[in-house]
Amino acid sequence: MKKERVSLERTDPAPLADIVPLMIKYFGLSAGLASQSVLDLWDKVSGAGAYTLSKYVKGGVLYCNISSSIVRNRLYFRRAEMLEAINKSMQDDPVLPKEVKEKYKLKSIVLR
Numbered sequence: 001m002k003k004e005r006v007s008l009e010r011t012d013p014a015p016l017a018d019i020v021p022l023m024i025k026y027f028g029l030s031a032g033l034a035s036q037s038v039l040d041l042w043d044k045v046s047g048a049g050a051y052t053l054s055k056y057v058k059g060g061v062l063y064c065n066i067s068s069s070i071v072r073n074r075l076y077f078r079r080a081e082m083l084e085a086i087n088k089s090m091q092d093d094p095v096l097p098k099e100v101k102e103k104y105k106l107k108s109i110v111l112r
Helices: 016-026 030-046 069-076 079-092 098-103
Strands: 052-058 061-066 108-111
Touching: 016 030, 030 052, 030 061, 030 079, 030 098, 061 069, 069 079, 069 108, 079 108
Parallel strands: 061 108
Antiparallel strands: 052 061
Protein backbone atom coordinates (compact mmCIF):
# COMPACT_ATOMS: atom_id res chain seq x y z
CA MET A 1 0.00 0.00 0.00
CA LYS A 2 1.51 3.30 -1.09
CA LYS A 3 1.47 6.01 1.56
CA GLU A 4 0.14 9.33 0.32
CA ARG A 5 2.32 12.36 1.02
CA VAL A 6 0.68 15.43 2.46
CA SER A 7 2.32 18.77 1.83
CA LEU A 8 2.11 21.43 4.52
CA GLU A 9 4.02 24.02 2.52
CA ARG A 10 2.58 27.48 2.71
CA THR A 11 0.82 28.55 -0.45
CA ASP A 12 -2.34 30.62 -0.30
CA PRO A 13 -4.45 31.33 2.77
CA ALA A 14 -6.77 28.44 3.56
CA PRO A 15 -9.61 28.02 6.03
CA LEU A 16 -8.72 26.25 9.26
CA ALA A 17 -11.39 23.64 8.50
CA ASP A 18 -9.27 22.53 5.53
CA ILE A 19 -5.93 22.64 7.33
CA VAL A 20 -6.76 20.70 10.51
CA PRO A 21 -7.64 17.41 8.75
CA LEU A 22 -4.39 17.67 6.76
CA MET A 23 -2.37 18.17 9.94
CA ILE A 24 -4.10 15.22 11.64
CA LYS A 25 -3.20 13.04 8.69
CA TYR A 26 0.37 14.40 8.40
CA PHE A 27 1.20 13.82 12.07
CA GLY A 28 -0.51 10.40 12.18
CA LEU A 29 -3.02 11.34 14.87
CA SER A 30 -6.08 9.79 13.22
CA ALA A 31 -6.31 6.57 15.23
CA GLY A 32 -5.73 8.19 18.61
CA LEU A 33 -8.06 11.08 17.92
CA ALA A 34 -10.84 8.78 16.71
CA SER A 35 -10.47 6.48 19.74
CA GLN A 36 -10.49 9.40 22.16
CA SER A 37 -13.58 10.84 20.46
CA VAL A 38 -15.41 7.53 20.94
CA LEU A 39 -14.41 7.36 24.61
CA ASP A 40 -15.57 10.93 25.22
CA LEU A 41 -18.84 10.27 23.41
CA TRP A 42 -19.48 7.21 25.60
CA ASP A 43 -19.70 9.43 28.70
CA LYS A 44 -21.98 11.88 26.92
CA VAL A 45 -24.30 9.35 25.25
CA SER A 46 -24.56 6.77 28.05
CA GLY A 47 -24.68 9.12 31.01
CA ALA A 48 -22.76 6.43 32.91
CA GLY A 49 -19.38 8.13 33.09
CA ALA A 50 -19.40 7.98 36.90
CA TYR A 51 -19.99 4.21 36.81
CA THR A 52 -17.46 3.44 34.08
CA LEU A 53 -14.28 2.03 35.60
CA SER A 54 -12.38 1.60 32.35
CA LYS A 55 -13.05 1.75 28.63
CA TYR A 56 -11.13 1.15 25.43
CA VAL A 57 -11.69 0.63 21.72
CA LYS A 58 -10.24 -2.36 19.88
CA GLY A 59 -11.17 -3.59 16.43
CA GLY A 60 -14.27 -1.42 16.14
CA VAL A 61 -15.64 -2.62 19.49
CA LEU A 62 -16.03 -0.40 22.54
CA TYR A 63 -15.31 -2.30 25.77
CA CYS A 64 -16.60 -0.75 29.01
CA ASN A 65 -16.20 -2.01 32.58
CA ILE A 66 -19.17 -0.82 34.62
CA SER A 67 -19.02 -0.78 38.43
CA SER A 68 -22.76 -1.25 39.04
CA SER A 69 -24.63 -4.31 37.84
CA ILE A 70 -27.88 -2.35 37.84
CA VAL A 71 -26.45 0.37 35.58
CA ARG A 72 -24.80 -2.26 33.36
CA ASN A 73 -28.15 -4.03 32.95
CA ARG A 74 -29.92 -0.81 31.95
CA LEU A 75 -27.14 0.08 29.51
CA TYR A 76 -27.26 -3.42 28.02
CA PHE A 77 -30.79 -2.80 26.69
CA ARG A 78 -29.73 0.57 25.23
CA ARG A 79 -26.63 -0.70 23.38
CA ALA A 80 -28.05 -0.35 19.86
CA GLU A 81 -29.36 3.14 20.58
CA MET A 82 -26.03 4.26 22.08
CA LEU A 83 -24.03 2.69 19.23
CA GLU A 84 -26.09 4.60 16.70
CA ALA A 85 -25.73 7.88 18.65
CA ILE A 86 -21.94 7.51 18.96
CA ASN A 87 -21.52 6.73 15.25
CA LYS A 88 -23.76 9.66 14.29
CA SER A 89 -21.80 12.04 16.50
CA MET A 90 -18.55 10.78 14.96
CA GLN A 91 -19.92 11.50 11.47
CA ASP A 92 -20.89 15.03 12.55
CA ASP A 93 -17.41 15.76 13.97
CA PRO A 94 -15.88 18.53 11.83
CA VAL A 95 -12.28 17.81 12.93
CA LEU A 96 -11.94 14.18 11.88
CA PRO A 97 -11.19 13.48 8.21
CA LYS A 98 -13.91 11.61 6.30
CA GLU A 99 -11.85 8.42 5.75
CA VAL A 100 -11.09 8.26 9.50
CA LYS A 101 -14.77 8.49 10.35
CA GLU A 102 -15.51 5.47 8.17
CA LYS A 103 -12.49 3.46 9.28
CA TYR A 104 -13.13 3.87 13.01
CA LYS A 105 -16.90 3.42 12.98
CA LEU A 106 -18.05 1.30 15.96
CA LYS A 107 -19.49 -2.14 15.28
CA SER A 108 -20.62 -3.03 18.79
CA ILE A 109 -20.42 -2.26 22.51
CA VAL A 110 -19.37 -4.84 25.13
CA LEU A 111 -20.35 -4.17 28.73
CA ARG A 112 -18.56 -5.91 31.57
